Amino acid sequence: MLIGKDIGIVRDGKQVLDSIELTMAHGQMVGVLGPNGAGKSTLLAALCGELAPTRGQVFLDDIPLDQWRGPERARRLAVLPQSSTLSFAFKVEEVVAMGRLPHESGQQRDAEIIQHAFEAADAMHLLGRSYLTLSGGERQRVHLARALAQVWPGEEGQVLLLDEPTSALDPLHQHTTLLAVRAFADRGGAVMVILHDLNLAARYCDRLLLLSQGLAYVSGTPQQVLTPDALMSVFGLDVLVQPHPERGHPLVITR
Amino acid sequence: MRLDLAPKTLFITLGFACLLAIWLSLALGPVSLPMMDTLRAVLHLVGVPMAEDNLQQAELIVGQIRLPRTLLGLAVGAVLALSGVAMQGLFRNPLADPGLVGVSSGAALGAAVAIVAGASLGGLPEPFQPYLLSICAFAGGLGVTAIVYRLGRRDGHTSVSTMLLAGVAMTALAGSIIGLFAYLADDASLRTLTFWNLGTLNGASYARLWPLLLVCAAVILWLPRRAKALNALLLGESEARHLGIEVERLKRELILCIALGVGAAVAAAGLIGFIGLIVPHLVRLLTGPDHRIVLPASALAGASLLLFADIFARLVMAPAELPIGIVTVFIGAPFFLFLLVRGRA
Numbered sequence: 269m270l271i272g273k274d275i276g277i278v279r280d281g282k283q284v285l286d287s288i289e290l291t292m293a294h295g296q297m298v299g300v301l302g303p304n305g306a307g308k309s310t311l312l313a314a315l316c317g318e319l320a321p322t323r324g325q326v327f328l329d330d331i332p333l334d335q336w337r338g339p340e341r342a343r344r345l346a347v348l349p350q351s352s353t354l355s356f357a358f359k360v361e362e363v364v365a366m367g368r369l370p371h372e373s374g375q376q377r378d379a380e381i382i383q384h385a386f387e388a389a390d391a392m393h394l395l396g397r398s399y400l401t402l403s404g405g406e407r408q409r410v411h412l413a414r415a416l417a418q419v420w421p422g423e424e425g426q427v428l429l430l431d432e433p434t435s436a437l438d439p440l441h442q443h444t445t446l447l448a449v450r451a452f453a454d455r456g457g458a459v460m461v462i463l464h465d466l467n468l469a470a471r472y473c474d475r476l477l478l479l480s481q482g483l484a485y486v487s488g489t490p491q492q493v494l495t496p497d498a499l500m501s502v503f504g505l506d507v508l509v510q511p512h513p514e515r516g517h518p519l520v521i522t523r
Numbered sequence: 524m525r526l527d528l529a530p531k532t533l534f535i536t537l538g539f540a541c542l543l544a545i546w547l548s549l550a551l552g553p554v555s556l557p558m559m560d561t562l563r564a565v566l567h568l569v570g571v572p573m574a575e576d577n578l579q580q581a582e583l584i585v586g587q588i589r590l591p592r593t594l595l596g597l598a599v600g601a602v603l604a605l606s607g608v609a610m611q612g613l614f615r616n617p618l619a620d621p622g623l624v625g626v627s628s629g630a631a632l633g634a635a636v637a638i639v640a641g642a643s644l645g646g647l648p649e650p651f652q653p654y655l656l657s658i659c660a661f662a663g664g665l666g667v668t669a670i671v672y673r674l675g676r677r678d679g680h681t682s683v684s685t686m687l688l689a690g691v692a693m694t695a696l697a698g699s700i701i702g703l704f705a706y707l708a709d710d711a712s713l714r715t716l717t718f719w720n721l722g723t724l725n726g727a728s729y730a731r732l733w734p735l736l737l738v739c740a741a742v743i744l745w746l747p748r749r750a751k752a753l754n755a756l757l758l759g760e761s762e763a764r765h766l767g768i769e770v771e772r773l774k775r776e777l778i779l780c781i782a783l784g785v786g787a788a789v790a791a792a793g794l795i796g797f798i799g800l801i802v803p804h805l806v807r808l809l810t811g812p813d814h815r816i817v818l819p820a821s822a823l824a825g826a827s828l829l830l831f832a833d834i835f836a837r838l839v840m841a842p843a844e845l846p847i848g849i850v851t852v853f854i855g856a857p858f859f860l861f862l863l864v865r866g867r868a
Contacts, residue, residue: 318761342767349761356617356757356812366755370767418766 269293269329270345270427270458275314276323277307277482284310285482288324292458294424297450299469300462301493302479303503308462309350311479312431315460316347329425342370346418348411348430351404360394360402360410361386367417381420382413388448389413390441404436412445422457430461434468446472466520470494471512478502494518528809530816537823541597544830548593549585551834553842556581565590595727596833597826598739599788600798604825605742606784607799608818609777612753614683617807618862621785621799624778625667625690628697630789631720633663635704638716656719657731657790664786667693672778681774722793722848724833731791738787742780743822749773750814757812795848797855798825804862 275288285307292298300308313319315326317333326333328344336344346367354363364385368378386392389412394402402410412433419426430449434442442465450472453459463469469476469490476493478485480502486493499505499520508521528536550561564581567573568590606621614623622628637659671693675686705713752773755763764770785799802825806817829847832854836845 316765318764338764338769339767342765345765347761347765349759352759352762353615354758355615357807358757358812362754362811362813363758366758366766369751369755 269425270315270460271327272311272315272324273327274324275311275321275326277310277314277319278322279310283482285314285321288477288479288484290315290460290477290487292427292460294456294458295453296474297453297459297461297472299473299476299490300460300479301464301466301469301476302485306479306502307482308479309431312347312429312460312462316345316429317341318347328427339370342418344419344425345427345429346415348415348428348433350431350435352407352411354399357398357400360391360397360399363399363410364391364413364417367414370418382417385413385417385420388416388451390444390448405438405441408433408436409441409445412448416448416452419452419457422452422455424456426456427458427460428452430459432462432464434463434465442468466494466499470517470520471515490518494520526809527811530810530820533806533810533816533820534823537820537827541823541827541830544827544834545593545597547834548596548830549589552584552589552837554580554584556584561585591727591729591732592724592833593830595732595735595791596724596830598732598735599724599792599795600802600826600829601822602735602739602742602784602788602825603795603798603829604802604821605746605818606781606788607825608803608814608821609746609753609780609784610799611803612756612814613774613777613781614687615757615759617804617812618800618859620797621781622694622796623687623690624781625671625693625697626664626782626785627789627794628694628701629667630660630664630786631794632667632697632701633659633661634719634790634793635701635716636663638712638719639704639708654731657734660790661786663697664789665782667697668778668782668786679771681771681778683774718846719793720848721846722795722851723844723846724792725844727791735787735791738783742784745776746780747815747818749776750818753777753814753818754812793846793848795829796852797859798829798851801855801858802828 270292272288272290275285277285288311290298300311302308310319314321317326328336328341361382364382365378367385368381386395389409391409391413394406394410399407399410415428419428428449433445437445446468449459449461473490475488476490477487478493478498485502486498494509496507496509499507506523508523509518510521512519546558546561549565550556550558560578560581563573564578564585567578567582568586603621610621610623611617611619634656637656641655671686671689674689675681675683705716708716752768755766755768756770756773760770803817803821806820806824810816810820832850833847836847836850839845
């Protein structure tokens with residue numbers, strides 16, 4: 269379980285985040301929404317220890333995040349960044365295998381896990397390819413497989429943070445990616461995912477946090493968060509919200 | 524592009540290349556020795572009993588001149604190549620050169636001070652006098668790297684891009700001071716300075732060899748232990764941190780390795796360009812970027828390549844000798860351009 273308590277971040281004298289409370293419980297998928305510059309990626313950086321909060325604290329299993337030793341923390345907490353700048357000709361499977369670096373689970377177990385992670389990220393067909401020859405979306409899926417391999421299978425106590433994992437993906441793979449992340453949560457892992465697509469967030473997340481100018485505008489279930497009023501005042505977007513005809517979750521339709 | 528040579532094939536090939544380079548380096552020169560005599564002389568030198576027919580001359584040439592020179596070449600080549608790997612990992616750029624953090628230009632500056640102003644300094648105690656040039660070069664390399672590293676630090680983080688720019692500026696600054704010393708120098712020291720800047724393995728002696736061998740051994744033993752961490756660093760600094768790597772410490776260790784390694788190599792043999800840039804790149808083309816293989820393979824390849832370049836430098840204008848730096852840059856620079864152009868295609 270990863271908990272952010274009263275997170276405030278000041279950068280260059282400007283309050284980028286203020287009083288954010290966020291709990292990532294096992295089995296749950298929390299979506300973070302908000303316009304560009306609302307502080308979503310800053311929040312993720314604070315939650316993974318990349319950025320020390322000016323105020324408040326982050327706890328992984330009731331222990332402050334900065335008290336965890338590097339490899340121990342890495343076995344529990346994986347991060348999928350928005351984009352990576354790898355300019356060396358690693359093979360796809362070598363990139364994914366790096367996810368097993370903090371573990372000492374042995375070659376055989378590692379190979380099994382890497383195989384599972386490849387399948388989950390729908391990247392099997394990329395095996396043997398050089399990372400540098402992949403498209404942006406294919407790279408994103410390889411990094412998803414790497415992050416999944418790092419915290420496979422996603423037991424209680426394992427956390428996955430994802431920064432716009434679907435930004436470069438075609439419509440089908442937006443769903444396969446979030447399905448893989450959903451499966452990770454269903455196995456007991458805890459997830460936080462930054463998304464821009466409101467309907468994807470409504471469909472896959474248990475809880476949502478809507479950020480506006482560094483503040484939590486509203487948080488709760490998708491039904492509670494995705495209201496025409498909230499979306500109007502945060503995004504300035506005029507929308508209709510109706511229940512999905514088959515699945516029941518809110519469906520956001522722009523007017 | 525990568526050829527995906529199996530590691531075993533690669534190491535066997537490089538091992539043979541290295542042995543061949545050592546053998547040729549011992550056998551060839553102004554006085555060419557029969558290949559078998561060279562082998563027997565070496566064996567005799569290390570204590571294997573041999574029939575003593577006509578071995579004295581071979582033993583003298585091999586033992587006093589060519590063996591220290593060969594060892595110097597091996598160590599300088601290995602250390603420059605390893606520093607190149609470390610540098611390219613640190614900058615996460617396959618075309619980075621170990622000279623980027625200013626270590627080579629700092630060493631050159633130290634050498635210029637020693638060559639031009641050494642006599643007037645004259646402060647070293649008698650036993651250290653012959654080492655004045657090496658000590659100044661080594662100190663200059665470490666000093667400039669330390670300044671560049673300090674300039675790159677901010678808020679407890681080391682910014683490698685700031686270091687890169689600081690390295691460029693410090694290299695230019697060192698260059699202008701070297702220019703000043705060259706302007707002030709008399710003809711004899713100007714000639715020494717010029718030749719030193721071109722690099723040479725000439726005049727190797729066991730006495731000058733051992734400090735370099737120590738540094739070389741330390742770098743060869745230590746860097747491969749960080750091979751996996753270097754792999755992770757190539758993903759990005761945050762990514763490496765998320766994988767549990769202590770990135771700041773790793774960066775410090777890499778910079779120290781580069782400063783010590785290149786500093787010692789330049790102090791012992793002058794400026795020898797492009798080995799640190801080309802060798803890791805070639806090895807990655809052969810086998811991929813996994814540092815667990817790239818590090819030891821680069822050490823072997825760098826040592827062999829430098830010896831071959833030295834053999835060429837010795838023979839091409841024999842009995843005169845070309846500075847080895849001319850040879851490595853003459854081969855290395857076009858190869859670098861080829862890589863650039865091919866990478867853009």
